[in-house]
Amino acid sequence: MPKHETPMVDQLESGPWPSFVSEIKRQSEARHQKAKEMEEAGKPYQIPVDVCDDLLGVLEMSFKDGTTHWKHGGIVGVFGYGGGVIGRYCDQPEMFPGVAHFHTMRVNQPAGKYYTTEYLRQICDLWDFRGSGLTNMHGSTGDIVLLGTRTEQLEEIFGTLTHEMDQDLGGSGSNLRTPACCLGESRCEFACYDTQELCYQLTMEYQDELHRPAFPYKFKFKFDGCPNGCVASIARSDMSFIGTWRDEIRIDQEAVAAYIGGELKPNAGAHASRDWGPFDIQKEVIDLCPSQCMRLEDGKLIIDNKECVRCMHCINTMPRALRIGNDRGLSILVGAKAPILDGAQMGSLLVPFIKAEPPYDEIKEIIENIWDWWMEEGKNRERLGELIKRQGFQKLLEVTGIKPVPQHVQEPRHNPYIFWKEEEVPGGWQRDIKEFRKLHQR
Amino acid sequence: MDKEAAKQAIVDFINSKSKSKSKFYFNDFTKVLPDMKTREVKKLLTQLINEGVLEFWSSGSTTMYGLAGAGKQHATEGEE
Amino acid sequence: MTFVPSGYYNPDKPMEGRITDIGPRYYADFLPPVIKKNKGKWLYHEILEPGVLMHKAESGDEVYTVRCGSPRLLSVETIREICDIADKHCDGYVRFTTRNNIEFMVDSKDKLEALKEDLTSRKHPGGSYKFPIGGTGAGLTNIVHTQGWIHCHTPATDASATVKVVMDELFEEFQKMELPAKLRISMACCLNMCGAVHCSDIAILGYHRKPPIIDHEWLDNLCEIPLAVAACPTGAIRPTKTKITTESGEEKEVKTVAIKQERCMFCGNCYTMCPSLPLADKEGDGLVIMAGGKISNRISQPKFSKVVVAFIPNEPPRWPTLAKVMRKLVETYAKHARKYERFGDWAERIGWERFFELCELEFTHHLIDDFRDPAYYTWRQTTQFKF
Ligand code: SF4
Ligand code: SF4
Numbered sequence: 071m072p073k074h075e076t077p078m079v080d081q082l083e084s085g086p087w088p089s090f091v092s093e094i095k096r097q098s099e100a101r102h103q104k105a106k107e108m109e110e111a112g113k114p115y116q117i118p119v120d121v122c123d124d125l126l127g128v129l130e131m132s133f134k135d136g137t138t139h140w141k142h143g144g145i146v147g148v149f150g151y152g153g154g155v156i157g158r159y160c161d162q163p164e165m166f167p168g169v170a171h172f173h174t175m176r177v178n179q180p181a182g183k184y185y186t187t188e189y190l191r192q193i194c195d196l197w198d199f200r201g202s203g204l205t206n207m208h209g210s211t212g213d214i215v216l217l218g219t220r221t222e223q224l225e226e227i228f229g230t231l232t233h234e235m236d237q238d239l240g241g242s243g244s245n246l247r248t249p250a251c252c253l254g255e256s257r258c259e260f261a262c263y264d265t266q267e268l269c270y271q272l273t274m275e276y277q278d279e280l281h282r283p284a285f286p287y288k289f290k291f292k293f294d295g296c297p298n299g300c301v302a303s304i305a306r307s308d309m310s311f312i313g314t315w316r317d318e319i320r321i322d323q324e325a326v327a328a329y330i331g332g333e334l335k336p337n338a339g340a341h342a343s344r345d346w347g348p349f350d351i352q353k354e355v356i357d358l359c360p361s362q363c364m365r366l367e368d369g370k371l372i373i374d375n376k377e378c379v380r381c382m383h384c385i386n387t388m389p390r391a392l393r394i395g396n397d398r399g400l401s402i403l404v405g406a407k408a409p410i411l412d413g414a415q416m417g418s419l420l421v422p423f424i425k426a427e428p429p430y431d432e433i434k435e436i437i438e439n440i441w442d443w444w445m446e447e448g449k450n451r452e453r454l455g456e457l458i459k460r461q462g463f464q465k466l467l468e469v470t471g472i473k474p475v476p477q478h479v480q481e482p483r484h485n486p487y488i489f490w491k492e493e494e495v496p497g498g499w500q501r502d503i504k505e506f507r508k509l510h511q512r
Numbered sequence: 513m514d515k516e517a518a519k520q521a522i523v524d525f526i527n528s529k530s531k532s533k534s535k536f537y538f539n540d541f542t543k544v545l546p547d548m549k550t551r552e553v554k555k556l557l558t559q560l561i562n563e564g565v566l567e568f569w570s571s572g573s574t575t576m577y578g579l580a581g582a583g584k585q586h587a588t589e590g591e592e
Numbered sequence: 593m594t595f596v597p598s599g600y601y602n603p604d605k606p607m608e609g610r611i612t613d614i615g616p617r618y619y620a621d622f623l624p625p626v627i628k629k630n631k632g633k634w635l636y637h638e639i640l641e642p643g644v645l646m647h648k649a650e651s652g653d654e655v656y657t658v659r660c661g662s663p664r665l666l667s668v669e670t671i672r673e674i675c676d677i678a679d680k681h682c683d684g685y686v687r688f689t690t691r692n693n694i695e696f697m698v699d700s701k702d703k704l705e706a707l708k709e710d711l712t713s714r715k716h717p718g719g720s721y722k723f724p725i726g727g728t729g730a731g732l733t734n735i736v737h738t739q740g741w742i743h744c745h746t747p748a749t750d751a752s753a754t755v756k757v758v759m760d761e762l763f764e765e766f767q768k769m770e771l772p773a774k775l776r777i778s779m780a781c782c783l784n785m786c787g788a789v790h791c792s793d794i795a796i797l798g799y800h801r802k803p804p805i806i807d808h809e810w811l812d813n814l815c816e817i818p819l820a821v822a823a824c825p826t827g828a829i830r831p832t833k834t835k836i837t838t839e840s841g842e843e844k845e846v847k848t849v850a851i852k853q854e855r856c857m858f859c860g861n862c863y864t865m866c867p868s869l870p871l872a873d874k875e876g877d878g879l880v881i882m883a884g885g886k887i888s889n890r891i892s893q894p895k896f897s898k899v900v901v902a903f904i905p906n907e908p909p910r911w912p913t914l915a916k917v918m919r920k921l922v923e924t925y926a927k928h929a930r931k932y933e934r935f936g937d938w939a940e941r942i943g944w945e946r947f948f949e950l951c952e953l954e955f956t957h958h959l960i961d962d963f964r965d966p967a968y969y970t971w972r973q974t975t976q977f978k979f
Contacts, residue, residue, distance in 0.1 A: 083718025085760030092716035097667035136874030229600025243575030340729030
């Protein structure tokens with residue numbers, strides 16, 4: 071007999087897509103079954119055995135009354151850290167004592183999210199013992215999210231993570247949030263730099279910024295290996311690092327011919343479930359190139375690389391014929407954010423090209439200049455993108471010491487209201503009215 | 513200002529506001545110590561945290577500082 | 593419950609023996625050998641069938657990846673099952689994707705069939721797949737989403753349930769690659785958009801429509817008024833005093849706040865700071881659908897999603913209206929868009945006026961932007977339009 075009747079929630083067990091309700095029920099059953107075993111092993115459950123049952127009960131209640139039953143809690147968890155734990159309390163603790171406290175811990179994921187089963191099992195054992203046994207793999211920012219524990223367990227979990235698993239928490243609040251990257255060079259031929267290494271190195275360099283919040287608001291780094299943008303850095307991170315190249319796309323003309331001849335599957339097979347007709351290189355590649363920099367000459371594909379804007383379309387479509395260039399690095403875009411409050415912002419291009427090679431000193435210098443400016447000038451809860459809007463892109467160039475180039479804009483300004491600085495105008499602004507009057511009557 | 517005096521200035525500032533609020537943004541402290549670099553102010557706050565004088569409070573998206581154990585929400589969270 | 597200390601924490605001396613600032617585990621220690629060996633030296637890839645990838649390295653090595661959906665909310669029991677599968681087929685390695693998929697990798701083609709069979713054979717007692725294979729190429733991949741009623745204090749809907757409903761409805765698109773281009777759906781349960789839904793082909797967004805209720809009697813006891821005032825991004829909250837009659841019938845004047853209701857944008861930030869300002873409401877809360885955003889730079893530039901349905905009510909447990917609208921959007925896109933056109937590229941080519949017609953969506957004043965400066969740029973400043 072389940073602890074609570076949950077007829078509405080139960081309806082989400084059917085249907086083909088993996089059911090989160092079945093996950094919660096699975097954990098519930100396992101908890102009841104293994105309670106004794108855990109006890110005998112000297113590891114009695116540290117939070118109520120029926121935590122999962124109560125979670126289902128709360129959810130059923132929300133389904134009925136159409137509202138949430140969680141309250142925010144300001145505790146941030148472990149001593150000395152300002153983030154990594156999200157405090158939650160149920161607003162019906164008598165009815166659902168198992169989830170009276172239901173705090174979340176964010177655990178910094180490994181770059182690229184590869185795991186050994188040995189490591190994952192350690193996490194499982196810890197979370198069985200000291201938490202609800204429910205997780206998110208992963209949270210939206212990228213962390214492993216351990217869902218639901220009680221306050222007195224936080225330090226114990228942190229102690230176990232750091233001492234036994236060599237593993238730290240992630241970020242939350244006004245700090246550097248846990249950086250995240252695409253899998254990059256580990257398994258992608260499009261990667262223009264080692265996203266995992268840069269992600270890891272910057273995460274390590276800025277541990278203090280990650281754990282001890284002193285920014286006006288949250289700050290995110292994300293690392294995409296190429297302009298395809300698999301981790302959405304251009305939309306989701308205050309600083310977005312997107313791989314690119316500045317020489318020629320490498321062409322294998324034989325493979326081009328094989329695509330034209332139909333021997334090779336276009337798009338690496340990405341459109342295979344539907345009959346789109348035979349591959350037409352003119353229509354599907356050359357005509358769709360946003361910079362119109364390609365043409366076919368005597369069966370050979372010619373790319374005017376100087377005009378290429380590296381959108382990835384031709385490479386994605388014919389991956390066996392075309393490859394990214396050899397002179398690789400990354401572009402840095404800054405200021406992306408979700409709409410609240412003044413509207414959504416995409417990242418704006420700040421550094422068109424920079425090499426991404428350890429120890430990444432040049433990249434770190436740009437980051438730190440930006441932080442210094444934002445920490446001085448940013449208002450409370452003002453994202454970097456909003457500060458750039460408020461003080462101007464010019465100010466951003468000034469604090470980073472970057473020279474303005476046409477690449478910085480989509481198009482030049484629409485008005486001539488230029489705020490000239492005094493030193494830019496010959497003779498300065500101090501003028502003598504008497505001199506003026508010599509030529510002009512009053 | 514030496515370090516201890518600066519730390520005291522931080523605590524005094526918080527106490528002077530205790531009637532109306534118990535939690536403060538990082539920015540509030542840079543205004544208390546206008547001649548100090550933000551990174552230096554942060555180091556002082558970190559020390560006060562590690563000494564158990566101050567503690568963090570987080571909304572999940574923003575973080576604030578307050579005297580350890582102070583504030584009305586502390587009571588509602590049943591955490592003392 | 594007996595409290596079992598870890599032995600690493602002494603409340604009287606919290607800094608004693610404390611390890612901090614060690615960061616994540618080093619990723620390279622978790623890479624499967626074939627990945628580690630060929631890192632940075634991959635030649636090309638091929639999608640052999642929906643959900644199955646082959647990457648070929650310069651060395652001639654191949655790695656075969658099977659991608660499976662997951663509900664993101666995983667029990668440790670299931671994670672252990674994932675580990676068992678990875679131990680059996682993949683030498684003890686496994687990977688998760690940014691969009692909550694699980695990837696099992698093997699280093700030769702012979703190992704592929706057994707792995708696939710094993711994965712598809714596993715089902716929950718309720719009937720759903722544990723590890724459905726798919727999510728590649730020109731199809732639908734997993735929905736990224738937030739916490740909703742499972743864990744969040746300001747949601748206007750549930751996240752896991754709406755995602756389950758939509759993925760059930762569109763399941764065949766996850767298992768096939770028959771759309772004009774890839775389709776990215778995201779879900780966030782309030783306008784703070786922890787899930788960054790603002791650049792997705794289709795976005796499902798929870799939305800409140802009623803300003804907070806003010807619990808005058810308790811507010812000054814539970815909240816610090818200046819913090820609640822400062823929390824509001826639109827400056828709608830001000831401190832005030834009011835006369836109340838308490839539950840015991842006593843008349844008294846209390847310190848509290850007043851909210852300029854027409855200024856409220858329903859963000860819930862005040863509730864985060866002050867539990868006496870709840871805003872969730874059964875009739876008020878529901879969903880907004882946005883569409884036409886993208887992140888990749890392929891062919892066209894990244895773009896924001898636009899609001900195409902101003903309100904869908906919450907209909908737990910299976911949100912039938914939501915499911916119907918989503919199916920209509922995806923079907924119309926699949927039928928009318930050209931090969932390679934992302935959802936937003938298609939809508940822009942045919943024009944949004946035609947988009948509303950084809951998708952049989954009603955256009956109301958709610959869909960015309962009136963929020964601050966950028967609004968003007970979304971009105972039509974040309975005589976070019978379609979009837
Ligand atoms: S962003 Fe580019 S490099 Fe990274 S995984 Fe995606 S396609 Fe590959
Ligand atoms: S819900 Fe948001 S906008 Fe409305 S009063 Fe509260 S803080 Fe202000």
